[in-house]
Amino acid sequence: MAKKIKVTVWNEFRHERKTEAIAKIYPDGIHMAIARALRANPDMEVGTATLDEPEHGLSQAVLDATDVLLWWGHMAHGEVSDEIAARVQNRVLEGMGLIVLHSGHFSKPFKRLMGTACTLMWREVGEKERVWTIDPSHPIAEGIGPYIDIPHTEMYGERFDIPTPDQVVFISWYEGGEVFRSGCTFERGMGRVFYFAPGHETFPIYHQAEIQKVLTNAARWAAARVRLPQACRMVPAIEKITPRD
Ligand code: ZN
Numbered sequence: 720m721a722k723k724i725k726v727t728v729w730n731e732f733r734h735e736r737k738t739e740a741i742a743k744i745y746p747d748g749i750h751m752a753i754a755r756a757l758r759a760n761p762d763m764e765v766g767t768a769t770l771d772e773p774e775h776g777l778s779q780a781v782l783d784a785t786d787v788l789l790w791w792g793h794m795a796h797g798e799v800s801d802e803i804a805a806r807v808q809n810r811v812l813e814g815m816g817l818i819v820l821h822s823g824h825f826s827k828p829f830k831r832l833m834g835t836a837c838t839l840m841w842r843e844v845g846e847k848e849r850v851w852t853i854d855p856s857h858p859i860a861e862g863i864g865p866y867i868d869i870p871h872t873e874m875y876g877e878r879f880d881i882p883t884p885d886q887v888v889f890i891s892w893y894e895g896g897e898v899f900r901s902g903c904t905f906e907r908g909m910g911r912v913f914y915f916a917p918g919h920e921t922f923p924i925y926h927q928a929e930i931q932k933v934l935t936n937a938a939r940w941a942a943a944r945v946r947l948p949q950a951c952r953m954v955p956a957i958e959k960i961t962p963r964d
Pocket of ligand 1: 821822873918919920
């Protein structure tokens with residue numbers, strides 16, 4: 720059997736421990752719900768990491784052994800250390816994949832990798848979202864129909880301040896009238912980045928089969944293919960050089 724994809728699901732894991740209604744939806748945390756869904760894939764080996772673990776659970780050894788990292792954060796972006804955010808960014812440049820979920824649009828690793836403000840419009844009234852597949856030939860859209868309906872969601876609207884994505888795989892429409900580039904890919908260094916908007920903590924969105932399918936596809940698409948440490952090196956010449964006078 721081919722080498723398994725090493726997945727790490729990272730979650731700040733605060734909302735689920737603070738709010739009873741959220742704990743009811745995700746009793747052992749959003750990270751565990753996502754990890755369980757990904758573990759159903761025999762080609763994946765899935766671990767988890769959370770903010771309050773030493774080094775946020777993201778030691779250099781953990782990141783070195785990770786092919787693709789999923790990131791969910793919201794209320795504690797500021798508590799993520801700059802050192803760990805830089806470590807994640809550097810691993811992406813070396814080739815690790817990164818899937819940034821929902822409110823992770825404002826996380827330190829995503830903002831560092833995008834280089835823009837990553838701001839957006841939002842509204843939390845539990846309206847309907849229709850996630851349109853606009854690039855059906857993309858590997859992340861494999862097995863997804865023309866659209867995914869999410870009965871209750873938080874609205875994320877344009878303008879989303881990101882650099883022009885390499886590919887926009889999904890665009891969401893909301894009951895209130897807005898649209899949003901809800902599934903976008905980027906390449907940074909040797910690494911692939913996918914931003915996916917659905918996933919507000921007060922709705923059971925990560926329990927939805929089509930959403931789990933998108934995350935599975937995205938993990939396979941983003942998984943590291945190479946590892947190329949980023950350093951400037953002085954190198955000897957390959958061919959013999961005849962110096963000029
Ligand atoms: Zn939210």
